[in-house]
Amino acid sequence: MTDLPYKFPAVTSLAVRQALLGRTEIALVDVREEDPFAQQHPLWASNFPLSKIELEAWRRIPRRDTRLVVYGEHGGTDLAPRAAAVLRGLGYTDVSLLDGGLAAWIAAGGEVFRDVNVPSKSFGELVEAKRHTPSLAAQEVQALIDAKADVVIVDARRFDEYQTMSIPTATSVPGAELVLRVRELAPDARTRVIVNCAGRTRSIIGTQSLINAGLPNPAAALRNGTIGWTLAGQALDHGASRRAPAEVEAAHRQQARDGARAIAAKAGVRRIGHDALATLEQPGRTLYRFDVRTPEEYADGHLPGFASAPGGQLVQETDHSAPVRGARIVLADDDGVRADMTGSWLAQMGWEVFVVEPVADGVRGERGTPAAPAPEAEAVETVSPATLAGWLDAAGEGDIAVLDVTASVNYVKRHIPGAWFVIRAQLAQALATIPSARRYVLTCGTSQLARFAAADLKRLTSAEVSVLEGGTAAWIAAGLPLESGETRLAVPRTDRYRRPYEGTDNAAAAMQGYLDWEFGLIAQLERDGTHFFAVA
Template identity: 65%
Template sequence: MSTVPNRSYADIRKALLAREELALVDVREEAPFAESHPLFAANIPLSKLELEVFSRIPRRSTQVTVYDNGEGLASIAAQRLVELGYSHVSLLEGGLDGWRRAGGELFIDVNVPSKAFGELVESRRHTPSLAAEEVQALLDSDADVVVLDARRFDEYQTMSIPTGISVPGAELVLRARELAPDPSTRIIVNCAGRTRSIIGTQSLINAGIANPVSALRNGTIGWTLAGQQLQHGQSRRFAPTREEHRLLAAADARRVADQAQVNRATLADLQRWQQEPGRSTYLFDVRTPEEFEAGHLPSTRSTPGGQLVQETDHFASVRGARLVLVDDDSVRANMSASWLAQLGWEVHVLDDVEPAHFSEQGTWQAPVPAPRQAEEISVETLAQWLAEGDTQVLDFTSSANYVKRHIPGAWWVLRSQLQQALTRIPAAERYVLTCGSSQLARLAVADVEALTGKTVFLLKGGTASWIAAERPLEDGESRLASPRIDRYRRPYEGTDNPREAMQAYLDWEYGLVEQLARDGTHGFFVI
């Protein structure tokens, strides 16, 4: 094993202030990460490190510092990164507690940079908002109002404001004139909490749209706390934009991007940057997933603009890297870039893209290491072995997927806690590993063999193949061999959150501007 050096809080803080490239990686699962972490930490859990790290930290010579909170995960992660070819890997001196003891500010929740920035925008620009009761009164009186939901479509479908239309954040400036052609129509922008409604509302204001615009204060949380009813399963979506409206929106978006000091770039620039050994360059297509699948530039990743601004830490986990955005309408890339520039990123918009350049089709595929060798078995073989007995199935999918449906008798296991999980699972003569596709399960084969001393097999095609064969399924938390810490339950998600949790979340958001000031490393500005 190679020796991995330590890197101090002071050194990382100095690098952040100097806008140097670095990746500060929390390798715990999402739930403990959400309990406490530095502002610019990126959460890449040890359990799926190999499947995420190449896309999130694309340059192998990036300065990568990993940490945990004393669980022993960081040293394992550091060694794995070295084995994957990362040449500048370090451990955070003292781990999370070392950061705190050195005077570093710690934040809760996820996607904190964008949420804190949203609060900063509202405090500086006094972004207009209406309380849930006021919006309900407008709807009850049949006022000339349109409600635009700035979240992802799947979030909108889960719960939405009555009459709300799904218009994910980066689409707002492009679509607003189509949805509210009369400039006297009031536009209300909502999300589940605060950030995306603030950013969406301010996007329309920054772009100079003539309509009166307001955010729904506190989003669907505020609506619920006011005792008002949400709709479920709605499917209202924005309509295509006419060329005259696109041209107006393009001029507005370019003006906003220029004001935010967004950089311009050509395909030749991009090609040159992608060959640079000393800088990281991310290339993001900020259109809808459907448009991306129909045709996109080679090597682009599909990141709809509103979500890119909301979850930048997830897509671009190297702070100080270069971001390049592309669209085909000169609106969504410029508006998204305007916010990313204010969030402290070096961001460029590609200006010389032609329809012919969108030559690749299909979904984005994450780059992953070469698959490890494993002996695969078919669904039929597994069914036979289960009938005979003395076979244990270990399922490495997300806990949410496992609870929804799994192979009867399968145990849910978190890969980063495999050794502890195996002590809870009755021993067997053979083990079969699975997950949705078996891609993650494949990574655990050698470890299960080493820990059990038994023969280990991989289910070919994963649980998806079992489902496709119409084999029986179970649901529920029947056999959890690991704690369900792989995902943090967001207080603004779903429809069954305690009122206390929702209110506490809002109270936390209100305090983020003060936390930013205490931290002092953010580099944000507001146009």
């Protein structure tokens, strides 16, 4: 990572708060790994781990003169100056450090929040409180299933989350798809629709979306989602694959379109023609362009310059997708429903939102999923999987060490035998644990991150440093041996925060604690005061 020849200015917590209250553009950048970030951070902080900042910055903060305020201390080390230097090297011209870091923010009375995607989760709690979103307890829903009542259960999470665990009989209908597709599953207005997620937010937003868009069916959220279901001692399904019909009847589409447009207008969403998009490009303003359809539809053809961000997840993860608070957001779809519904929620969360008016199919001429923009890493020696395998077979003590800088979840799933898990930003600490070697080989999933890590490692050792060509994916493709598990952790697995609502082996106390935390978010919002949420 970049050396520190430049002294960065410091910005006080008060100045950051004033920018948020003044609704001027600012990105508050937390460069710790995800787990320490999730323990406590300001409401509008966005997580940019120093370990992979080069791979994320240009995509998530597209305007190079955006005002960036950086902080992040972990394990007694201030990561912020290093991250600021990298950001400056990437072309960002307005980079400052948060004076005194997170400790100063707290000392100044700044509110700090736990978990990830906190803006959306706190907003969801506010929606339920303001709109009295109907909900049913797990036991009530189980009774309806047992009685074979006229009820349809829809799961508003991503399909992969749904497949991991789901409510019996539930169908996967990710958030932004609900208003468009639910009438195909429940064409009779007397059919009850129940929306669930893992916890609370997406079920609340999904249920309220159906109500806001004028669905005549009775709708309710599954109170506390799969967490509530599990705490009630009820069995979940695993590996389910039910999806809503791909085709939507013309009459149903029009009803959905009318309802979505009405709530979007009420929330303050503005409309813009495709030929007028350039007028949103203004000096000093960040513009995010998102296509809110499914990834498959996006890949089949999308408007040039638009990124894929399925609407339900965009509302859930706005702090990740749009870390520049105060930016503009423009949304596109091909049905006149999903962009309006997504926009209605983002506008209620305080964003300036536009929706692109319908365009001819031919205008969506860009296909595939473009690679995220990233700089080139410094040149480094590389080694093929076959050559590395030979080196490892012939290696004696102290000859070679393989360092894997991939995400820890991927490392645990499978890695090169003998490889050490390392977090890139903690290479110096890792070297104190790993036995010294005359040659180090770095890998990750594809080798992209490993190439950046190799440049860092060269500054820390006089040993030979090289990168595995194609990363661990190439090793796997070559049919070479693998191992799994936490076999060699050079540093703790702080790169990933374990959500209390994910997976199937969570402790009951952790799940209940998570629900209790969500219930307290409205009080935190009131103390913080920077949210500008306005429930329509």
